[in-house]
Amino acid sequence: MKHLFKVLALLLLLCGVAHAAIDTYTFASDAExxxxxxxxxxxxxxxxxxQNIADSxxxxxxxxxxxIYRMLSAGESDAQIVDYLVLRYGxxxxxxxxxxxxxxxxxxxxxxxxxxxxxxxxxIVRRRRRVRRVPNGLTADEQQRLAQLLARTSAKRTRND
Amino acid sequence: MRxxxxxxxxxxxxxxxxxxxxxxxxDPAELxxxxxxxxxxxxxxxxxxxxxxxTQLDLRGKPSLVNIWGxxxxxxxxxxxxxNKIAASGVNIHGVNYKDDIAAARKWLSDFHDPYxxxxxxxxxxxxxxxxxxxxxxxxxxxxxxxxxYKHVGIVDERVWREQLAPRYQQLVDEASAP
Numbered sequence: 001m002k003h004l005f006k007v008l009a010l011l012l013l014l015c016g017v018a019h020a021a022i023d024t025y026t027f028a029s030d031a032e033x034x035x036x037x038x039x040x041x042x043x044x045x046x047x048x049x050x051q052n053i054a055d056s057x058x059x060x061x062x063x064x065x066x067x068i069y070r071m072l073s074a075g076e077s078d079a080q081i082v083d084y085l086v087l088r089y090g091x092x093x094x095x096x097x098x099x100x101x102x103x104x105x106x107x108x109x110x111x112x113x114x115x116x117x118x119x120x121x122x123x124i125v126r127r128r129r130r131v132r133r134v135p136n137g138l139t140a141d142e143q144q145r146l147a148q149l150l151a152r153t154s155a156k157r158t159r160n161d
Numbered sequence: 162m163r164x165x166x167x168x169x170x171x172x173x174x175x176x177x178x179x180x181x182x183x184x185x186x187x188d189p190a191e192l193x194x195x196x197x198x199x200x201x202x203x204x205x206x207x208x209x210x211x212x213x214x215x216t217q218l219d220l221r222g223k224p225s226l227v228n229i230w231g232x233x234x235x236x237x238x239x240x241x242x243x244x245n246k247i248a249a250s251g252v253n254i255h256g257v258n259y260k261d262d263i264a265a266a267r268k269w270l271s272d273f274h275d276p277y278x279x280x281x282x283x284x285x286x287x288x289x290x291x292x293x294x295x296x297x298x299x300x301x302x303x304x305x306x307x308x309x310x311y312k313h314v315g316i317v318d319e320r321v322w323r324e325q326l327a328p329r330y331q332q333l334v335d336e337a338s339a340p
Contacts, residue, residue: 046295049189059260060295063286088293090195 023062025069032072039068039081042096046089194312195293201227201307202291209258209266209280219279221307224333225253226300226326228277228317229289231261232269234297240316241273247322248276252330256280259289259297302329305337 027033040054045061053061053068064085071081082094091097099107138146196202201217208215220227228244230237248254256277258266263282270280283289292301295314302311311329313321 046192046293063290067290086195088195088291089295090193090293092192 023065023069028073035078036069036072039072039078040065042094043068043082043085044093044095046093052095191314192295194309196301196309197312199309201301201303201309202288204281204283204288204291206281206283206288209256209263209270209282215279215281217307220255220303222305223253224305224330224337225255225278225303226330227255227257227303229257229259229292229294229297229299229301231259231297232265233261234259236316237298238273240298240318241276243317243319243322244276245274247317253278257288257292258282258284259294260284260286300326302326302333304333 041052043053045051045053045056045058047058047060048056053064068081085093097103201220203217205214205216244254254276258280298316300313300317301309304310310333313325
């Protein structure tokens, strides 16, 4: 039992290591803390591809967090900080890249595909409707008899059941 | 016309397949540098060998390779003999000792030979940040006017030098010697 407790305590310590991307910064205000959190979550770590710089343990992400903290403390705006990083690392660092000629497909692609899907759906629906309206070559009398026959057979079937 | 409609799914499939096939051979780790065709960022840092400050102005006059390295960087060790060889053939190579211990850097250079003309010491990584460095080794091609013209991320081996860097370096040398 005592052993188990020791193992658990050790595991708890290891948990702390796994979440090491937590720095101790003191902020002037809660608003500044929120801005720091927002910026580090919106910006992408250049080294680790699919992590933001808030989550990453890469040394470069740590440096960038320190830099963002420094700039925030110096009173720079969010846009200034993002521009500063884009100037050095390119649009890659932004999870939301700006709308330019090169990113047009990225931004509008999904909407275009969705619209295309609706167009195809519309065409199919319209075509089906047209098919249904085509008469089946029976006169009004014949149509009525057909309906009666069908009604009778289905009535018979329910009685037999 | 009706027949063509049946070909649409096939065409869509072929389009997507071509797109994805191309994607197989793209390296997502390779970021296009934001600094191409921009001047080398301003800095004033001391050298690895002595305290004499080096600035971006010292990089002008001759085309050069600016190599970001550190003794902590395993890949830099693989790259080092190649840099020695390139430097021996007369290529102008500058170093940026990125986030490193200066004593370790000096020992490294005396142990493995020093290929660098100028060697900038950047212990805080400030110049590295301005250069958009995200992992050593990285190598920049800088022209005689101090403009960054090309960036290679990763090890410079014989093949990278021969196929990617050497022709571009030669072009910069030709540009510099042209009136």
